[in-house]
Amino acid sequence: MSYLVLARKWRPKSFDEVVGQDHVVKALVNSLNSQRLHHAWLFSGIRGVGKTSLARILAKSLNCERGITSKPCGTCSSCRGIDSGGSLDYLELDAASNRGVEEMSNLLSQANYTPVIGRFKVFLVDEVHMLTNHAFNSILKTLEEPPDHVKFIFATTDLHKIPITVLSRCLCFNLRKMSDNYLIKQLSVILSNERISFDESSLVMIARLAKGSMRDALSLTDQAISYGDGVISIVALREMFGMVDSAKVIHLLQSILLNDVKSLIDIADNVIDSGFSYETFLSDLAILLSRVAIIQHFSDSEINDIDLISFKDNISPDLTQLLYAVVTHSSQELAQSPDQYSGFLMICFRLLSLASQFSNNNFINESLPKLNNSEIYNSTKQELSISSNKNIFVNEQKNDLVLLKKAAEINIVEDKDSKKLDKKNIDFDLVSFSNNDWLELVPKLSLHGFVLELARQSEFVKVFENNFTIRVSIPTLASHENKLRLQTVLSEYFDMTIKLDILVGATGDKTAHARSQAQQLYKKKQLEQIVDDDPFVKEVVATLDGDVLIDSISELD
Numbered sequence: 001m002s003y004l005v006l007a008r009k010w011r012p013k014s015f016d017e018v019v020g021q022d023h024v025v026k027a028l029v030n031s032l033n034s035q036r037l038h039h040a041w042l043f044s045g046i047r048g049v050g051k052t053s054l055a056r057i058l059a060k061s062l063n064c065e066r067g068i069t070s071k072p073c074g075t076c077s078s079c080r081g082i083d084s085g086g087s088l089d090y091l092e093l094d095a096a097s098n099r100g101v102e103e104m105s106n107l108l109s110q111a112n113y114t115p116v117i118g119r120f121k122v123f124l125v126d127e128v129h130m131l132t133n134h135a136f137n138s139i140l141k142t143l144e145e146p147p148d149h150v151k152f153i154f155a156t157t158d159l160h161k162i163p164i165t166v167l168s169r170c171l172c173f174n175l176r177k178m179s180d181n182y183l184i185k186q187l188s189v190i191l192s193n194e195r196i197s198f199d200e201s202s203l204v205m206i207a208r209l210a211k212g213s214m215r216d217a218l219s220l221t222d223q224a225i226s227y228g229d230g231v232i233s234i235v236a237l238r239e240m241f242g243m244v245d246s247a248k249v250i251h252l253l254q255s256i257l258l259n260d261v262k263s264l265i266d267i268a269d270n271v272i273d274s275g276f277s278y279e280t281f282l283s284d285l286a287i288l289l290s291r292v293a294i295i296q297h298f299s300d301s302e303i304n305d306i307d308l309i310s311f312k313d314n315i316s317p318d319l320t321q322l323l324y325a326v327v328t329h330s331s332q333e334l335a336q337s338p339d340q341y342s343g344f345l346m347i348c349f350r351l352l353s354l355a356s357q358f359s360n361n362n363f364i365n366e367s368l369p370k371l372n373n374s375e376i377y378n379s380t381k382q383e384l385s386i387s388s389n390k391n392i393f394v395n396e397q398k399n400d401l402v403l404l405k406k407a408a409e410i411n412i413v414e415d416k417d418s419k420k421l422d423k424k425n426i427d428f429d430l431v432s433f434s435n436n437d438w439l440e441l442v443p444k445l446s447l448h449g450f451v452l453e454l455a456r457q458s459e460f461v462k463v464f465e466n467n468f469t470i471r472v473s474i475p476t477l478a479s480h481e482n483k484l485r486l487q488t489v490l491s492e493y494f495d496m497t498i499k500l501d502i503l504v505g506a507t508g509d510k511t512a513h514a515r516s517q518a519q520q521l522y523k524k525k526q527l528e529q530i531v532d533d534d535p536f537v538k539e540v541v542a543t544l545d546g547d548v549l550i551d552s553i554s555e556l557d
């Protein structure tokens with residue numbers, strides 16, 4: 001026996017079998033039962049949600065030999081004719097390939113004949129929005145004064161392209177997109193019936209790919225069955241669609257949030273080995289972040305993935321947004337990178353750097369470390385990597401402390417945060433305003449969130465009269481809202497109208513953010529040197545033939 005594709009085999013043949021469109025079915029059944037029949041119906045909705053199936057069931061209901069009914073028999077010659085496509089009283093026209101007035105005239109000329117065996121001539125015009133204006137006009141004449149024996153059913157995926165004159169003469173129904181949960185439930189019923197074994201997570205993936213379309217879900221399932229030789233498994237599906245194991249993407253996000261550079265490098269090393277592209281990996285990371293955002297903003301969402309729920313409580317919604325924006329923007333950089341590996345790694349470092357800044361500002365909840373992290377956390381390596389990312393020359397040799405100190409220019413930014421100056425107490429001269437003034441100014445402004453990040457990550461370019469220009473390297477921070485907010489705060493501070501221009505481009509080590517990172521690193525190196533030089537420590541190390549654990553050095557409160 002030849003194999004019948006699932007979408008055809010499981011196409012609903014009666015209103016009882018229609019799934020997920022209860023609101024439409026109920027209205028149609030009621031009007032059929034009470035014999036109040038309209039002469040034109042319009043079904044709208046995305047592809048594969050059952051518009052054509054409903055049209056055929058409706059046609060059978062109108063023409064069943066047992067009378068107008070909401071339960072067509074399915075066995076009379078009229079019902080069978082409609083199901084098999086051989087009915088002379090039911091005509092389907094695909095407007096996508098028959099757009100013109102001529103095709104429409106041919107169809108409408110059929111309306112002049114009385115039905116052959118049924119009660120009505122039923123016309124289905126699929127993708128009706130594709131018709132030309134002339135074709136719409138010709139159909140309109142018949143719609144305005146329809147013969148008693150003619151019924152129209154229109155189906156469309158784009159309701160907004162249909163002229164209001166046509167819409168106003170139809171009974172319109174919007175068919176719903178199917179939810180993921182609904183698709184999964186339906187697929188598991190069908191597969192159990194077909195005696196095909198499957199794992200739950202593969203259905204989740206199919207539902208996600210089908211984007212609300214039952215027909216797409218079924219045809220993907222068909223492909224999966226033939227690919228997996230009669231069995232559906234998540235591993236085979238990933239191979240088939242070239243998708244990244246979601247656990248790997250989750251691990252990537254965890255590593256970013258945990259500042260785990262070693263894991264990041266391991267992941268980057270393994271991407272190619274596992275047969276995926278860096279591009280796919282980044283786009284999956286963006287999808288993961290968008291799913292985290294959904295559950296952060298909408299607690300009733302259908303997403304019940306345990307990993308996602310753990311992220312929900314461990315990243316602030318602001319950081320989720322920022323990471324998403326950086327991932328999507330940075331993905332375009334991949335093509336321009338010297339090679340995909342370094343491009344991917346640099347993007348990951350950027351994300352890590354952003355996440356760590358946010359965590360310094362308590363944007364990441366303190367409970368974060370409870371996320372599973374199998375890798376050993378190596379803070380020294382991490383700091384060095386971040387710093388090299390910021391073009392600050394770093395070397396573990398003691399002699400380079402001088403360089404570090406220069407980079408940090410600690411005297412400039414030290415303890416500025418603790419100063420609470422009256423905003424009217426302006427101590428900057430706009431004529432001689434410099435980048436150092438900018439660094440001194442930023443902590444004095446009442447900023448928070450993204451606007452604070454914008455100020456901290458910007459370097460001063462110039463000021464002319466009341467017109468400030470700054471430069472930032474992260475395009476998303478230069479958003480219109482951030483710019484307006486910073487402009488307002490600057491105007492309040494200087495007690496005059498300030499106009500702000502933001503350039504997007506590479507910044508050096510002259511931003512408040514780069515300075516504070518360099519400062520932290522300098523302090524750490526300074527502490528290490530103090531410990532190293534301490535005679536007592538030297539003696540203990542020598543006597544016990546031991547080593548100083550660098551990471552354990554910290555400043556007393």
Ligand SMILES: [Zn+2]
Pocket residue numbers: 063064065066072073074075076077078079080
């Ligand atoms: Zn029948």
